[in-house]
Amino acid sequence: MRSLDRLNMCWIDGRSITLPKSFSVFNPATGKEIGNVPLDEGELTTQAIESAWAAFSTWSKRSAGERATYLHSWADRLIEHKRELAELLSMEQGKPMLEAKEEIEGAVEFIRWYAEEGKRIQGEVLTPLRANQRISVIRQPVGVAALITPWNYPAAMVTRKVAPALAAGCTVILKPAKETPLIAIALFEQLMATGIPAGVANLVTGEAAKIAQVLLNDHRVRKISFTGSTEVGKRLMSQAAAQVKRISLELGGNAPCIVFSDADIDLAAERIVLNKFENCGQMCNGINVVYVHETIASKLEERIIQLVKRMKVGKGSDPDVKIGPLINQRERQKVHELVLDAKQQGATLLLGGDMLEKDEFHQGAFYAPTIMNQVHQNMRCVQEEIFGPVLPILTFQTEEEVIKQVNQTSYGLAAYFFTKDHNRVHRVSEALEFGMIGVNGTSLSVPQAPFGGIKESGQGREGGTYGLEEYLELKYISTILD
Secondary structure (H helix, E strand, O other), X not given: OOOHHHHOOEEEOOEEEOOOOXXXXXXXXXXXXXXXXXXXXXXXXXXXXXXXXXXXHHHOOOOHHXXXXXXXXXXXXXXXXXXXXXXXXXXXXXXXXXXXXXXXXXXXXXXXXXXXXXXXXXXXXXXXXXXXXXXXXXXXXXXXXXXXXXXXXXXXXXXXXXXXXXXXXXXXXXXXXOOOHHHHHHHHHHHHOOOOOOOOEEEOOEOHHHHHHHHHXXXXXXXXEEEOOHHHHHHHHHHHHHHOOEEEEEOOOOEEEEEOOOOOHHHHHHHHHHHHXXXXXXXXXXXXXXXXXXXXXXXXXXXXXXXXXXXXXXXXXXXXXXXOOOOOHHHHHHHHHXXXXXXXXXXXXXXXXXXXXXXXXXXXXXXXXXXXXXXXXXXXHHHXXXXXOEEEEEEEOOHHHHHHHHOOOOOOOEEEEEOOOHHHHHHHHHHOOOOEEEEOOOOOOOOOOOEOOOHHXXXXXEOHHHHHHOOEEEEEEEEEOO
16 A cells, blocks of 8 residues: 555645645554544635636536446446555455445445436426426536535445536535545545546545634535434534525434344345344444344344354454454443443343453444343343444334334434235335335445434435435526517
8 A cells, every 4th residue: 555644635726735734543353543634723724615616617517428438437447446446445444345335436436426316407397387397307407516425324425415416517625534545545545536626526524613613604605415423414404404405404313223023034034134234233223122022032132143143353454354343442431331221221232232341442442332122121232322342132013013112213314024924015105204215135335325314313315316415406497488
């Protein structure tokens, strides 16, 4: 891998910018510093806004085909540098190399899909009531878009926001999470190498609160897209209201997984484990709690334990590792507190329940994959988003009972269930109060589909035509003929 010192920069108006102040980035598997990036306190963000605003008038007028050419070139370059990017992603975020490679590949899929979907932005001609009137509706880019991305999927979330925004004709300012800015800068390094016009894509790193304040207070920023915690999302939504900025929010999740008595137990166990322990449980649409019918609970628990015991925990650079560290010590402590709370209230540990600190785990933010039963609805691990490798298991008796239980949460991002009953598939899918439903499967993120939630899990969607609409405005044109 090339030296990471080259990534100590922001991108403004097509130029790499460094600052006197910087902050450190750490490898969560070792606790060691791996790089530094500029610490912007707002001044650079103002420059980014000016740059994006100036570039918008020309970028928005380019054809969809021209914009697609830059996006495809970006995708080509990411594939060319896939291994290097995956190594950086694994080092900075902690996930295993296999997952890191898959994330880079998934990031590219979103770019390619939106490069082509941008060509399909359509208008409409409506039938008027008067003979001399003509009514048309066109879609135009909203303007300068501020994109704020999280640390759990720091490559995929960049392209999932940047690609549709650019395809729609918007110019962008990206603010990556402070835990994982290096991969975002590396992605932009490849975007800039395509020769994309100056000012179309800008990137700033630094003080999140100060940067957000500049973005929210400037009328030239017409759109905010944020992925992160519900708490922060609510604050952004409140502040965006002052200028009635358009805002998309993909926030916290508390995804239940229901396993009905007629389910294929082996299939359910396999797909629950794949979902729950991906990225060490740090996935917004990851399963938070399993609800299993009481008649098959012991069989499902046994099968899940068998599968999890095969999963090696360690540094992402180890090819045999399936579960890496949590993002930092603070997150590890939070996860452990949820486990301790459950134990104190009567939960039984079937596996794990410990912070891993000896030998190769020294200094890293590792946590043992954990499975608990005898869990009840009022425990913190059920009510809160765990965001770690901890799987609480509850039992239920009836369909009506379990639907009522899972719908009680204030979150509404994703829910999953397993059944062989086709009538139940439709009945339960429609009854669950969540934005995304997985039936007999737990993988949801694809470029063609609308990813997002309801209730306190956010508003707006990413993916599909729906994700492109987030960056477009409708304009109604009425023409009266002579």
